[in-house]
Amino acid sequence: MEEQEIIAKVRKCVATALGRDEDEVQLESVLSRDLEAESIDYLDITFQLEREFGISIQKDELFPQKIFQDETLVKDGVVTEKGLEYLQEKMPYVELDSFREDPKVTKVPELFTVNLLVNFVKSKVAA
Amino acid sequence: MSGYVFVDRIVENQPGERVVALKALAFNEEFFRDHFPGMPVLPGAMILEGFVQAARECLAAREGGHDRWTLDEVAGMRFNRFAAPGEVLQLEADLDKEEDGVIWFKGKASVDGTGVCRLRFALKVYDPNERAAS
Amino acid sequence: MRYVLVDRFLEIEAGSRARAVKCVTRGEEFLGDLPHYPSALVLESLLQTGGALTRAGAGPRRMSVLGKVNRASFAGHAQPGDRIDLEVSVALSRPEGTLCEGVATVEGREVGRAEFMIVLLPPEMTPPPDAERDAYRGLLARALGLESALDNGHGGLGSGALPEENA
Numbered sequence: 243m244e245e246q247e248i249i250a251k252v253r254k255c256v257a258t259a260l261g262r263d264e265d266e267v268q269l270e271s272v273l274s275r276d277l278e279a280e281s282i283d284y285l286d287i288t289f290q291l292e293r294e295f296g297i298s299i300q301k302d303e304l305f306p307q308k309i310f311q312d313e314t315l316v317k318d319g320v321v322t323e324k325g326l327e328y329l330q331e332k333m334p335y336v337e338l339d340s341f342r343e344d345p346k347v348t349k350v351p352e353l354f355t356v357n358l359l360v361n362f363v364k365s366k367v368a369a
Numbered sequence: 370m371s372g373y374v375f376v377d378r379i380v381e382n383q384p385g386e387r388v389v390a391l392k393a394l395a396f397n398e399e400f401f402r403d404h405f406p407g408m409p410v411l412p413g414a415m416i417l418e419g420f421v422q423a424a425r426e427c428l429a430a431r432e433g434g435h436d437r438w439t440l441d442e443v444a445g446m447r448f449n450r451f452a453a454p455g456e457v458l459q460l461e462a463d464l465d466k467e468e469d470g471v472i473w474f475k476g477k478a479s480v481d482g483t484g485v486c487r488l489r490f491a492l493k494v495y496d497p498n499e500r501a502a503s
Numbered sequence: 504m505r506y507v508l509v510d511r512f513l514e515i516e517a518g519s520r521a522r523a524v525k526c527v528t529r530g531e532e533f534l535g536d537l538p539h540y541p542s543a544l545v546l547e548s549l550l551q552t553g554g555a556l557t558r559a560g561a562g563p564r565r566m567s568v569l570g571k572v573n574r575a576s577f578a579g580h581a582q583p584g585d586r587i588d589l590e591v592s593v594a595l596s597r598p599e600g601t602l603c604e605g606v607a608t609v610e611g612r613e614v615g616r617a618e619f620m621i622v623l624l625p626p627e628m629t630p631p632p633d634a635e636r637d638a639y640r641g642l643l644a645r646a647l648g649l650e651s652a653l654d655n656g657h658g659g660l661g662s663g664a665l666p667e668e669n670a
Contacts, residue, residue, distance in 0.1 A: 258573075261445035261489070282447060282570050286620060289595050289602045301598050373504060373533035373541070400506035405566075412506060413569050414547035421543060439580070440542040443617075446572035488572070497538065499579045500612060 243367055245360075248295075252359050255290035259283055267356055274351040284354075291359065297366045304362055306332040309350055321345040329353075335361040375419040376460070379426055384434065387463045388427035392419050396454035410451035411458065416486050417443065420476045424462045424492055428472065438492040441471055446488035456480045470494055504533045508548040509555070509589065518560015518601075520592040523552045529583045539580030545587065545615040546575050549605035552591040557601045557621040560593070564629050570600055570620035577615045585609045599623060 249269065257264045260277050273279035279287070284305045292299055302308055306329060309315050315325030326345060330338055336353060381389035394411060401409035421440050429436035452458050458478055465473040471493050478486040508525055515521040525548040527540045554567050561567075581587050591605035600622040607615040 261447075280447070280449070282620070282622070285597070285599055285622070286571060286573070288597070289620070292595055293602075299597075373537075399504055403506035412547065413572065414543045414550065417546065417572075418541055418543035421541070439539070440577055442577070443546070443572055443575040445574070448569070448571070495538070497580075 245364070248363050248367065249360050251294050252291070252356060252363055255294050256287060256356055256359065259286040259290050269355070269357045269360065271356045272352050273354045273356070279354075287359070291363060295363055295367060297363070299366075302332065304359075305354065309347065316347045319347055321347055321350070333358070333362075335365055373418070374422070375415060376422045376426070379423070380459075382427060382430050384427060384430035384432070385464060386427070387461070388423050389462075390419070390423035390426070390460045392458045392460065394452060394454045394456050394458060398454070401454060409454050411453065411485075413446065413448060413486065416452075416458070416460070416478050417446065417488070417490070419458070419460050420462055420474070420478070420488070420490060421492065423460050424464075424472075424474050424476075424490075427462060427464065428492070437495040438472075439495040441491040441493040443491075444489040446486065446490075448486050449484040452478070452480050452485045458485065465489065504531060506547075507551075508544060509551045512552075512555070515556065515559060518556065518593060518596060520590070521552055521556045523548075523555075523589045523591075525587040525589060527581045527583055527585045527587060539582060540585075542577040542580070542615060545577065545581065545607050546572070546617055548587060548589055549591060549603075549607055549615065549617050550619060550621075552589045553593075553601070553603035553605055553619060554621050556591055556593060556603070557596075557623065560596065560601075561623050562626070562629075564632070565626065566624040566628060566630070567600070567621050568624065570622035573602075573618040573620065575615065575617035575619075579609075579612060579614050581607075581609050581614055587614065594618075 253264050253267045257267045260279060260283055262277065267277065271277055288299050288304055291297065309321065309325060309329060315322060315328050321329070326338065326342060336358060341349065341353060375392055376390045377393050378391045379388065380391060381387065396409060400412065400415065404410065404412050425436050425438050428434050428438055458480055461477045462474045465475050471491050473489060473491045476488050476490060477484065509523045510526050511524055513522045513524065533541065533544070550569055558565050558567050588608045589605065591603055593601045594604050595602040600620055602618070602620055604618050605616065606613060
């Protein structure tokens with residue numbers, strides 16, 4: 243599948259899940275901050291992507307929820323070294339350098355952009 | 370049309386534009402016994418029915434308007450938190466567009482300013498002979 | 504009005520698909536002088552079928568809540584004396600919940616359809632087995648002088664309508 247087709251379909255999935263027009267859904271859009279995605283939306287987006295691309299997404303594979311739940315990955319609101327390893331392992335296609343400079347757990351949702359979804363789908367479809 | 374009345378009070382009605390209604394939630398209401406036993410919370414489908422009834426009032430108040438509207442479609446009904454006995458639910462419906470006899474509203478339900486539910490829904494004229502398109 | 508809006512399951516493949524029915528009768532309070540059965544309640548019957556189906560696939564006494572109604576549409580109405588046939592299937596399933604699709608018909612005539620998400624509450628929130636819960640409810644009812652109002656002990660959806668309650 244060509245990249246342009248993947249991008250178009252991912253934007254459609256996100257727009258459907260969030261009840262928005264497709265032109266509101268840009269590659270740089272941060273799901274939580276720009277598109278007001280809530281926890282149910284992350285589940286919906288997962289379903290929409292599975293259905294659209296015929297892929298199977300394991301628990302925590304796309305949105306690594308454990309970072310918000312596991313005490314060894316976060317200390318005093320800051321993601322630990324173990325937590326950073328966990329994030330990098332779960333999201334190998336994400337560049338974490340700028341996040342590492344200020345690794346607050348509250349800023350993790352800012353990593354979840356439409357572009358991240360595109361890269362995720364690309365890695366799944368290529369596999 | 371009446372039957373089960375979900376709306377207690379209309380606090381604002383701009384005919385054909387916007388309506389704000391209230392529904393007070395009482396522990397005594399029978400449906401709470403089943404939803405859920407030991408944890409009474411307002412069912413989403415009842416919030417939807419509340420929106421339908423409130424929007425009906427908004428359209429009935431229009432010049433030459435009527436109240437024979439029924440639910441046509443729902444899109445993206447999402448929940449933020451539960452509403453529970455002891456709270457007063459506020460339903461706000463704003464008319465979004467009107468096309469071919471189908472009227473879309475944007476709805477927002479809240480308790481004390483905190484969002485409970487958001488959705489878009491459409492009403493159409495009640496037709497006792499209506500059949501689904503095959 | 505009570506809120507158990509599925510009368511009986513005809514067929515259930517846990518976590519996969521189910522057929523159930525809901526009878527529409529003047530005996531139910533909400534009809535009053537309505538010329539038709541409210542479509543929002545047709546939706547609820549589909550949601551309850553999907554919820555039961557999802558819980559049955561997840562394990563004993565797991566709890567669920569409605570996550571989202573993605574879309575729903577209605578055409579025509581059910582009338583007193585009708586039996587609504589409900590068919591719901593799980594389109595996608597995850598540990599967190601399911602995406603369900605359901606259709607409601609009356610004598611083959613579609614009256615409603617919906618796509619919705621059922622969210623499973625985490626396993627830690629599963630309540631204790633029936634015996635303890637019933638004993639606790641009995642104790643509470645006696646303390647409040649409500650023994651006569653205590654139902655037959657079946658909470659949730661239906662008395663014996665659900666396969667897991669028959670098990």
